[in-house]
Amino acid sequence: MSRPTQQETRTAFDAGLPPLRGIEHVVVVGAGLAGLAAAYELTRLGTKVTVLEANRLPGGRTRTLRAPFSDGLYAEAGAMTVTTRCDYTLHYLREMGLETEPSDLVGTDFSYYRCGTRFRPDAIAGHAALLGLKPDEKDLTVREMVARYVTRPNDEIGPEVRAPAWTSSPRLRELDRIPVREVLADRGASVGAISLIEPLFMEMQGGDLGAASAMAWARYEAGPRSMSDPTTRWNKIKGGTDSLARALAGAISDRIRYRAPVVRIAQDEAGAQVTFLDRNRLRTLAADRVVVTVPFAAMRRIDLAAAGLPAEKHATMRRMRYASATRIFLQMRKQFWPERQLMLSTDRPICTVRDATPWRIGGRKILECWLGGWFAQAVAGMGREERIDFALGEVEDLLPGARENFELGTSFAWDDERYIAGAYLLPEVGHSELMERARRPEGLIHFAGEHTAYEPNGGSMNYALESAIRVLLELAGPR
Ligand SMILES: Cc1cc2nc3c(=O)[nH]c(=O)nc-3n(C[C@H](O)[C@H](O)[C@H](O)COP(=O)(O)OP(=O)(O)OC[C@H]3O[C@@H](n4cnc5c(N)ncnc54)[C@H](O)[C@@H]3O)c2cc1C
Numbered sequence: 001m002s003r004p005t006q007q008e009t010r011t012a013f014d015a016g017l018p019p020l021r022g023i024e025h026v027v028v029v030g031a032g033l034a035g036l037a038a039a040y041e042l043t044r045l046g047t048k049v050t051v052l053e054a055n056r057l058p059g060g061r062t063r064t065l066r067a068p069f070s071d072g073l074y075a076e077a078g079a080m081t082v083t084t085r086c087d088y089t090l091h092y093l094r095e096m097g098l099e100t101e102p103s104d105l106v107g108t109d110f111s112y113y114r115c116g117t118r119f120r121p122d123a124i125a126g127h128a129a130l131l132g133l134k135p136d137e138k139d140l141t142v143r144e145m146v147a148r149y150v151t152r153p154n155d156e157i158g159p160e161v162r163a164p165a166w167t168s169s170p171r172l173r174e175l176d177r178i179p180v181r182e183v184l185a186d187r188g189a190s191v192g193a194i195s196l197i198e199p200l201f202m203e204m205q206g207g208d209l210g211a212a213s214a215m216a217w218a219r220y221e222a223g224p225r226s227m228s229d230p231t232t233r234w235n236k237i238k239g240g241t242d243s244l245a246r247a248l249a250g251a252i253s254d255r256i257r258y259r260a261p262v263v264r265i266a267q268d269e270a271g272a273q274v275t276f277l278d279r280n281r282l283r284t285l286a287a288d289r290v291v292v293t294v295p296f297a298a299m300r301r302i303d304l305a306a307a308g309l310p311a312e313k314h315a316t317m318r319r320m321r322y323a324s325a326t327r328i329f330l331q332m333r334k335q336f337w338p339e340r341q342l343m344l345s346t347d348r349p350i351c352t353v354r355d356a357t358p359w360r361i362g363g364r365k366i367l368e369c370w371l372g373g374w375f376a377q378a379v380a381g382m383g384r385e386e387r388i389d390f391a392l393g394e395v396e397d398l399l400p401g402a403r404e405n406f407e408l409g410t411s412f413a414w415d416d417e418r419y420i421a422g423a424y425l426l427p428e429v430g431h432s433e434l435m436e437r438a439r440r441p442e443g444l445i446h447f448a449g450e451h452t453a454y455e456p457n458g459g460s461m462n463y464a465l466e467s468a469i470r471v472l473l474e475l476a477g478p479r
Pocket of ligand 1: 029030031032033034035052053054055058059060061062077078079080081082260261262263293294295298301302325414419420422423424448449450451458459460461462464
């Protein structure tokens with residue numbers, strides 16, 4: 001299968017991956033989950049594989065921060081949640097002997113902070129004028145707004161919006177030409193109502209509803225990862241999300257080279273050549289095939305002049321958009337807020353403040369401050385100390401007592417990561433034109449990673465892993 005479909009990928013994975021013929025050495029670029037899963041499966045199939053990773057750690061965008069926190073506390077800089085329908089993630093967790101537990105995002109004590117006032121989702125009627133809600137919206141709960149403006153009209157798009165495997169349709173392609181904000185406004189949502197339901201669109205955090213593709217959004221919101229689906233069970237990996245990457249990397253440790261950024265990929269009649277930095281030297285490996293899992297935002301660090309890629313591939317790489325996200329973590333001496341599981345959505349630069357350690361009763365706590373979009377970029381431009389001071393100033397306004405209880409802090413800006421350069425895929429209007437081109441193999445070079453997913457909104461561990469399996473089938477098929 002040189003171009004397997006999503007369903008074929010799943011069927012082949014369940015049945016057992018086919019062996020590879022005529023391929024002796026594969027170079028995998030990147031040891032995020034896509035690269036690790038590809039290398040793990042290649043090793044099991046008996047194919048020689050070399051993974052080149054720019055960072056000193058595996059895992060890419062699964063990064064658990066353990067320092068500088070006290071008492072064994074930790075926080076997630078990247079991926080946090082796994083749903084019961086993330087089949088590929090659950091498969092590899094089982095394979096690695098890892099477990100899940102309920103996510104911190106479940107059962108939170110959620111409240112809004114808008115226009116200087118704090119209120120709960122069941123008390124919006126009292127703030128209708130302040131929020132600019134229309135008369136027929138003011139007696140709705142937020143869930144009812146979601147049903148009116150999101151779930152019910154999305155269901156009317158057609159069965160394809162909920163189908164287990166992604167299929168495009170004329171209606172979905174039409175939606176791909178319209179930004180989410182316009183669709184919500186057409187459905188009658190006021191600016192105030194949009195501001196209340198937007199925090200539920202997890203896939204849009206750090207994005208701009210005025211630019212985001214309504215096709216990708218509708219598919220996500222109708223799917224198993226949506227916060228508006230009450231049947232979804234949100235879990236997290238016990239012990240920290242990085243456990244999965246560490247376990248996979250541990251199983252193939254002799255195949256991975258860290259601090260080995262790839263700087264050039266070329267291919268010709270004789271095969272492919274991958275050049276990387278090996279301490280202060282340039283080294284080139286010959287390969288029968290190359291699997292590139294580098295986020296497209298970071299591809300500009302690799303010279304592709306002799307890679308033989310068509311112009312459309314270069315254009316696709318340039319056009320793929322990523323969200324900006326910066327997380328700031330503040331370790332507090334004790335819990336000084338009343339909520340058992342604080343989650344505060346604000347209209348200020350820090351769009352969410354939450355208790356990142358709700359499972360810990362008594363003692364120190366970590367408050368997480370999430371910034372997206374241009375706020376994330378602006379704060380990423382600050383020095384490390386300035387970021388903490390900025391966050392403390394903001395949090396003190398929202399939760400008085402922050403400065404008094406603050407012990408230490410750290411931050412993580414995904415835009416700053418030289419070899420990642422963004423948080424996750426943010427499908428914008430016109431995204432459907434990029435999808436097939438992004439994952440299409442080009443000669444001996446194959447592409448994996450969340451940005452090559454079958455799903456338009458593929459920014460998740462599950463779809464990064466799925467993309468690795470798809471590449472395994474490409475490798476097993478005819479060229
Ligand atoms: C803030 C945030 C929150 C998220 N929340 C969730 C969530 O709750 N649930 C979920 O499922 N997913 C979530 N995600 C998405 C998920 O983390 C990613 O989709 C997934 O981890 C991507 O894996 P990948 O292998 O495609 O890419 P990456 O993890 O980015 O791996 C790519 C690797 O390539 C390496 N690399 C890049 N350039 C080079 C080079 N030139 N040479 C060598 N190596 C190179 C990088 O260092 C990196 O290790 C989140 C992501 C972020 C950032």
